[in-house]
Amino acid sequence: xxxxxxxxxxxxxxxxxxxxxxxxxxxxxxxxxxxxxxxxxxxxxxxxxxxxxxxxxxxxxxxxxxxxxxxxxxxxxxxxxxxxxxxxxxxxxxxxxxxxxxxxxxxxxxxxxxxxxxxxxxxxxxxxxxxxxxxxxxxxxxxxxxxxxxxxxxxxxxxxxxxxxxxxxxxxxxxxxxxxxxxxxxxxxxxxxxxxxxxxxxxxxxxxxxxxxxxxxxxxxxxxxxxxxxxxxxxxxxxxxxxxxxxxxxxxxxxxxxxxxxxxxxxxxxxxxxxxxxxxxxxxxxxxxxxxxxxxxxxxxxxxxxxxxxxxxxxxxxxxxxxxxxxxxxxxxxxxxxxxxxxxxxxxxxxxxxxx
Ligand code: OSB
Ligand code: MG
Numbered sequence: 406x407x408x409x410x411x412x413x414x415x416x417x418x419x420x421x422x423x424x425x426x427x428x429x430x431x432x433x434x435x436x437x438x439x440x441x442x443x444x445x446x447x448x449x450x451x452x453x454x455x456x457x458x459x460x461x462x463x464x465x466x467x468x469x470x471x472x473x474x475x476x477x478x479x480x481x482x483x484x485x486x487x488x489x490x491x492x493x494x495x496x497x498x499x500x501x502x503x504x505x506x507x508x509x510x511x512x513x514x515x516x517x518x519x520x521x522x523x524x525x526x527x528x529x530x531x532x533x534x535x536x537x538x539x540x541x542x543x544x545x546x547x548x549x550x551x552x553x554x555x556x557x558x559x560x561x562x563x564x565x566x567x568x569x570x571x572x573x574x575x576x577x578x579x580x581x582x583x584x585x586x587x588x589x590x591x592x593x594x595x596x597x598x599x600x601x602x603x604x605x606x607x608x609x610x611x612x613x614x615x616x617x618x619x620x621x622x623x624x625x626x627x628x629x630x631x632x633x634x635x636x637x638x639x640x641x642x643x644x645x646x647x648x649x650x651x652x653x654x655x656x657x658x659x660x661x662x663x664x665x666x667x668x669x670x671x672x673x674x675x676x677x678x679x680x681x682x683x684x685x686x687x688x689x690x691x692x693x694x695x696x697x698x699x700x701x702x703x704x705x706x707x708x709x710x711x712x713x714x715x716x717x718x719x720x721x722x723x724x725x726x727x728x729x730x731x732x733x734x735x736x737x738x739x740x741x742x743x744x745x746x747x748x749x750x751x752x753x754x755x756x757x758x759x760x761x
Contacts (some may be wrong), residue, residue: 406421406422406687406716408421408422408716409714409716409717410530411530412530413530413556414448414530414581414583415531415556415557415584415585416447416448416584416585417445418530422443422687423453424439424753425439425440425442425453425456425457426439426440426687426745427440427495427496427498429496429499429500429502431503431504431507432503434506435506436499436500436501436504436740437499437502437689438494438495438497438498438689439495439657439686439687439690440456440491440495441495441658441690442456442491442657448611449491449611449632449658451489455492456489456491456492456495457758459486463486463489464486464489464493467485468482469760475504476497476501476663477663479496479497479661480493480497480661480663483497490658490660490661490664491658494656494659494660495657497660497662497663498690501661501662502740505739505740505741506739508739511735511737511738511739511740511742512696512740512741512742513695513699516662516696516697516700518696518700519701521735522728522735523681523695523703523707523732523735524705524732525550525706525709525710525727525731525732525733526551526554526577526680526706526707526710526731527545527550527552527554527708527710528554528683529541529542529553529555530556531558531561535568538555538568539569539572542569542572546573546576548727548729548731549728549730549731550727550731551577551706552577552578552603552705552706553569553576555580556581556582556583557580557585558582558583558585559586559590559593562597563600566578566580566597566600566602567600570600570601578600578603579604579605581605581606581607582605583607583611583632584608584609584610584611587610588609594608594620594626595623602626603705604627604628604651605624605626605628605629606629606630606631607629607630607632608620608628610633611632611633612632612633614630614639614643617630617633618646621648622647627650627651628651629649629650629652630649630651630653631682632658634649634652634659636659636664636668637664640652644675644677650677651679651680652668652678652679653679653681653708654669654679654681654682654697656694657684662696665697665700669700670701670702672702673702679703679704680698680705681698681703681707681709682708683707683709683710685715687716687720687721688712688719688721688725688743689741689745691709691719691721692725692743694709695735696735696741699735709725709733710727711725711726719746720746720749720750720753721745721746722745722746
């Protein structure tokens with residue numbers, strides 16, 4: 406699917422997304438999930454193609470013919486496969502959707518969600534100039550979004566933040582570095598302390614916890630971890646070492662709804678707020694993100710925004726829409742609450758494999 410506008414981060418630029426969907430048939434009911442891996446291993450080690458391989462050759466043999474009472478059992482069945490959380494989440498979330506549809510309940514209720522309206526922010530990619538960035542922010546604020554995150558990298562960091570803060574003194578603003586810095590950049594990162602940011606997301610290495618704990622002690626701005634937290638155990642290590650004060654939860658990165666639910670509960674017990682991250686998902690992944698965002702400890706606006714920010718035509722019906730107060734009204738329909746547009750998905754499909 407071609408993105409309406411290219412999205413640039415410290416690790417590269419995307420013009421399109423190769424979307425890998427999983428359709429799971431469980432007792433005759435079909436559920437849908439999305440593998441959120443990219444085409445390249447620049448955000449995480451997984452790619453669309455590694456996920457395809459792992460799903461077909463290792464995940465499917467662990468599930469085929471298995472009896473289980475609930476989607477909750479799936480993550481344990483997949484435990485023999487180390488890593489590959491995005492591949493796992495594709496099928497795990499599809500089975501959660503199928504379970505909710507077969508019980509005719511909304512997925513968010515089945516998961517234990519507690520709110521019918523979720524707060525939305527936006528993630529704005531690296532722009533050619535501060536003027537361009539300001540225009541993007543004005544546009545998103547006019548649409549109602551509650552907080553703005555901007556992507557940063559060395560050479561595009563303190564200056565755009567200073568510029569935005571001058572124009573928008575009380576804006577809920579944060580930055581995401583996607584691992585573009587090292588501890589030797591601490592002085593540069595410390596300069597963010599003057600601009601009252603909500604948080605700085607993943608400044609250091611994608612697989613690091615310890616250096617973040619060293620950095621957090623030097624910063625007033627809270628650190629939020631994304632790339633380096635893949636489980637409740639990682640959240641425990643990050644919180645115990647003081648590596649962050651906020652955690653971004655992505656279904657793909659943590660391996661699905663069961664893991665996400667555990668992680669948000671663990672963070673709640675430790676008074677660490679979480680929010681739902683995004684991976685430029687199609688409507689299927691987006692709908693799962695909305696369901697997850699209704700869980701109790703999702704206390705901050707997420708990166709879950711309207712379909713039309715990404716796609717000329719989304720593959721679900723209706724598309725995801727955002728209210729003028731910057732929220733998504735959760736749908737009270739069975740499963741993910743949105744219907745896959747089978748005709749459109751068919752037209753966009755370049756490769757398919759049926760496993761049985
Ligand atoms: O780090 O949160 C990230 C997109 C692709 C890969 C990583 C990230 C992102 C985003 C976009 O920030 C969030 C979205 O709008 O889906
Ligand atoms: Mg991030």
